[in-house]
Amino acid sequence: MNSKYNALFTPWKIGNVEIPNRIVQCSMGGTSLFGWMEPSHLDKEAAYFLLNRAQDGVGLILPGMQCIKDPIGGRWLYQNNKMFKDLKEYMVEFHKTGSKLFIQLAAGMGRSMAITKPMVALLKHPILGKLASPVADLDYITASASATPNRWYDEIKSRPMTIKEIHDQVEAFAKTSKKLMDAGVDGVEIHAVHEGYLLDQFTISNMNYRTDEYGGSFENRFRFPVEIVQAIKAACGDDFPVSLRYSVVSKTKDWGKGAMPYEKDFKEFGRDMEESEKAIKYLADAGYDMFNCDNGTYDAWYWAHPPQYMPDNCNLEYVEHIKKFTDKPVVCAGRMDPVKAAEEIEAGKLDAVAIARQNLVDHDWIHKIKEGHEDEIKPCIRCHNGCFNMAKFAGTPNVQHFNDSMHLARCALNPTTMQHTRYKIVPTKNPKKVAIIGGGIGGMECALVLKQRGHIPTIFEKTDELGGLFLTASAMTFKENDKELIRWYKNEIEKQGIDVRFNTEINDLGVLRGYDDIIVASGSVPRMMPSIKGFDKALTFTQVLKDKVDVGDKVLFIGGGQSSCEAAYDMLLNFGKHPIIVEYAGDLVAAQATCLANTSFLRDAMEYHKVPVYLHSTVTEITDKGCTVKNVETGETTFVECDSVVNGIGFVPTPVGGKDNKKAYRVGDCVAIGNLRTVIWRAWDVCMKI
Helix, strand or coil: CCHHHHHHHCCEEECCEEECCCEEECCCCCCCCCCCCCCCCCCHHHHHHHHHHHHCCCCEECCCCEECECCCCCCEHHHCHHHHHHHHHHHHHHHHHCCEEEEEEECCCHHHCCCCHHHHHHHHCHHHHHHHCCCCCHHHHCCECCCCECCCCCCCECCECCHHHHHHHHHHHHHHHHHHHHCCCCEEEEEEECECCHHHHHHCHHHCCCCCCCCCCHHHHCHHHHHHHHHHHHHHCCCCCEEEEEECCCCEEECCEECCCCCCCCCCCCCCHHHHHHHHHHHHHHCCCEEEEECCEHHHHHHHCCCCCCCCCCCHHHHHHHHCCCCCCEEEECCCCHHHHHHHHHCCCCCEEECCCHHHHCCCHHHHHHCCCHHHCCCCCCCCCCCCCCCCCCCCCCCCCHHHHHCCCCCCCCCCCCCCCCCCCCCCCCCCEEEEECCEHHHHHHHHHHHHHCCEEEEECCCCCCECCHHHHCCCCCCHHHHHHHHHHHHHHHHCCCEEECCCCCCEHHHCCCCCEEEECCCEEECCCCCCECHHHCECHHHHHHCCCCCCCEEEEECCCHHHHHHHHHHHHHCCCEEEEECCCCCCCCCCCCCHHHHHHHHHHHHHCCCCEECCEEEEEECCCEEEEEECCCCCEEEEECCEEEECCCEEECCCECCCCCCEEECHHHCCCCCHHHHHHHHHHHHCCC
């Protein structure tokens, strides 16, 4: 192992509990050991995943947050005796790894509850809500410190919690923690004065208008989390560690508005550093034994769930600063680089590093560091497409698919994560020669899965390079993780000795003789719009991003989807260009499967940089001097001057074929346009059948 990682593998203590190394897996929605939104139970899939991560060398495991009261059914967690019995048996096996496990207990979501359209209907109609309350009491689930707008649908306001409800929760935290301790759990983490969840809504003055003992003064606003830790310590003793998930600063400008990572001159709507310095000492004095830190709220969600646009170690300077105000261990999360984390731990500026989603992508990443093979680590690209794709745009609540809502913490790049019985490598008893048409991500994933199963794949790629359209997608300045992913695929293809036929275009499946099966992974091409006069003047993303053609200063994007907004952001931030966006819908990135953490960053960035955005609009003509833009609601037209136009309308599948009757499988975007999750999961769906 390279000595630069040494500090990561030294022991440390939280209270009297020794942790074998400085790597913490912080909680992720979906990895809850007792289930996610459903009634609590010992969840077999999460238990398997968490045990494996401990076996793979994570020092401290924090399962996904567990509401102290079941969101579905409304049972208090401490009332499920069978679950604690099952947990006690599980902890015996878990402790054989040498790792430690803290259960993260949550007061709730409050205004951050990602309500969906059916939930909105129940909240808008009290009678329907009352009828549904024995199953899902949304009035209680969304209750907050005060009547504040729901982050996902601001027409809905949370009702203030009653004092009795607060006291009931405090009691439940104590009772649950005692049962967890008796079951062998090493500690608990309280969720959270963090990310704008329920306890944070009590502590932030702009979200708490109460006039009772839980509102107003600093001490009153922090009373709820203080009473929780005091009750736990009274029930469990001082030696049972209690961690707190803590946002140092909120990085929030207003309801639904966050601050850019380089934005300094703004008035903090949430918790600023001055109050945070006071708060962390106050909370430590109350009894908290560790602070698991980052920044942000759901209104500035990209700080707590950083997409690629955020810099590495984005929260580190704030966490390092706050460590000066407490003698309790401090952990930092948020796009943390293990090398940088080791440096900070060695220097005494940090106690441990919290890494979450890398554990979803590559289960062996710690082993690879220890064995000196860090170049083989499959990188997380911060897409959130599999793990946390809660999505919304103007006028909608959470538009996430129900299946995704119930099964978070899966991984776009690794289908086996939290799905190990559905996706797995089963060695074949009948090795086949398989031709794969297309060397993009889908084609390469197919080749690697087939090779692991014992088949003999051959990739036919029409260009002289592997990567396909993802070479274009990864060309932006901030997409270093995407570039690393392509490098990873190329290295794995070479390491596995997979045959690749470059500069070989296959248009007719009949020319492929001697293969038992054929997989078509030929991808997609940009959608054309001949109805737009002068459309032939529009450039493609490949021309602009990969080939670096001269686009001039003002660049107009037809379409305001994720690709256009990302390209526009790269142009304005790194190349000093002046992008313009024309979007048919009523919001930018009006898509179902793209996480709000990603989309809200792009929307906030366009607003902060004053990018001209024409919503409910389309381009009717392109000339050498600009475009005619038509508002589809009013019919009004505007001529917008620009130097170049980029086709951001989307893509269409391009499956190759022919008249041959040989059966062929299709994967990736040649089936239907999607993202890396659909490409990779489709590849596994096909390759497990062969």
